[in-house]
Amino acid sequence: MKNKIIVTGGCGYIGSHTVIELIENDFEVVIFDDLSNSTEKTISRIHKITGVKPTFIKVDLKNQEATSKAFEAHKDTLGVIHFAAHKAVGESVEKPLMYYKNNLYSLLNVLESQNENNINNFIFSSSATVYGTPNTLPITEKNETQRPFSPYGNTKKIAEEILDDFTKSSQDFSAISLRYFNPIGAHESGEIGELPNGIPNNLMPYITQTAAGVRDKLMVYGNDYPTKDGTPIRDYIHVVDLAKAHVLAVKRLLKKEQETALEYFNLGTGLGYSVLDVIKTFEKVTESKLNYEITDRRDGDVPQLYASTDLAKEKLGWSADRALEEMISSSWTWEQNLRNETK
Ligand code: WQD
Numbered sequence: 211m212k213n214k215i216i217v218t219g220g221c222g223y224i225g226s227h228t229v230i231e232l233i234e235n236d237f238e239v240v241i242f243d244d245l246s247n248s249t250e251k252t253i254s255r256i257h258k259i260t261g262v263k264p265t266f267i268k269v270d271l272k273n274q275e276a277t278s279k280a281f282e283a284h285k286d287t288l289g290v291i292h293f294a295a296h297k298a299v300g301e302s303v304e305k306p307l308m309y310y311k312n313n314l315y316s317l318l319n320v321l322e323s324q325n326e327n328n329i330n331n332f333i334f335s336s337s338a339t340v341y342g343t344p345n346t347l348p349i350t351e352k353n354e355t356q357r358p359f360s361p362y363g364n365t366k367k368i369a370e371e372i373l374d375d376f377t378k379s380s381q382d383f384s385a386i387s388l389r390y391f392n393p394i395g396a397h398e399s400g401e402i403g404e405l406p407n408g409i410p411n412n413l414m415p416y417i418t419q420t421a422a423g424v425r426d427k428l429m430v431y432g433n434d435y436p437t438k439d440g441t442p443i444r445d446y447i448h449v450v451d452l453a454k455a456h457v458l459a460v461k462r463l464l465k466k467e468q469e470t471a472l473e474y475f476n477l478g479t480g481l482g483y484s485v486l487d488v489i490k491t492f493e494k495v496t497e498s499k500l501n502y503e504i505t506d507r508r509d510g511d512v513p514q515l516y517a518s519t520d521l522a523k524e525k526l527g528w529s530a531d532r533a534l535e536e537m538i539s540s541s542w543t544w545e546q547n548l549r550n551e552t553k
Contacts, residue, residue, distance in 0.1 A: 219293030281323035289331030302362035339363035359510035377471035391445035391478035396544035403544030418545035432507035448532035478517025
């Protein structure tokens with residue numbers, strides 16, 4: 211009998227990479243996904259990579275009855291990794307109620323169903339955006355959180371506050387909130403990767419789509435920041451490194467090693483790269499010239515964000531292994547496979 215884990219949003223970008231790592235660590239995985247921002251094709255791609263076809267249940271987690279029914283069918287689950295959420299910063303500014311409803315109703319229904327079925331381990335997909343504009347760098351988990359700029363980011367901060375209250379109220383429930391910095395890259399197989407809906411918000415998919423001719427040119431949002439080359443600095447982390455951290459977090463909870471009912475860990479590399487660093491590295495890795503233009507700043511962008519990774523190293527025994535070049539080359543391979551597929 212394998213340890214069973216439910217992965218909500220497991221057909222998505224980070225979710226699918228995490229499902230692969232769970233399977234390769236001999237967990238049985240059940241994916242709950244509403245396919246609103248992903249495709250069921252991901253299930254067969256996971257099957258192709260791992261030789262295992264995870265159980266998939268299409269479910270709208272905003273619907274309490276449907277969520278309860280889905281959990282009822284898998285009450286022998288040991289824990290949940292909760293990725294399911296809308297995550298486009300720009301869209302969240304235009305449609306805040308859709309974001310608060312989707313991201314928070316889903317969370318509340320999952321927690322309630324876990325409570326009903328005595329499933330007491332929970333891993334939350336959070337974001338460095340909860341730190342707002344950091345007053346110290348690198349950012350540690352002790353940095354105060356601030357009101358994030360976007361409704362998307364605020365759903366992550368509110369979710370962590372909900373978890374704080376819920377874990378305090380329950381004798382047995384434990385949770386770990388993983389605060390991602392900037393996930394990029396794709397699985398080495400080239401079979402799965404980021405599938406942004408419409409025009410990408412994020413830098414990496416916009417770069418690869420520009421290089422693939424899907425977009426005309428990359429707009430670089432400002433080069434007048436107080437950084438080495440004027441463009442903002444971020445802590446880019448390979449999605450496979452990120453996925454591996456989730457498996458270690460699950461193991462920490464299952465072995466009841468956590469020290470408090472709710473723990474937070476930054477997931478980054480501890481290195482910061484500017485937008486121009488990423489562009490130059492892309493050009494070097496792909497031996498091509500990228501068409502880009504410097505334009506005005508984007509609202510809400512902060513000059514620098516990079517992680518202290520000491521706590522994840524100490525408590526999860528985790529650190530990121532993959533360098534920026536591999537993040538970029540795997541992103542490019544995935545983009546090219548995607549374009550060939552759609553031909
Ligand atoms: C990175 C840098 C932009 C696009 C957000 C969320 C975070 C996480 C990742 C959601 C910035 C610049 C970007 C473009 C550009 N979660 N840029 N031209 O904003 O650091 O983080 O996404 O997935 O919670 O806040 O990531 O990739 O959007 O931007 O110049 O077309 O690239 O200004 O400096 P960000 P990003």
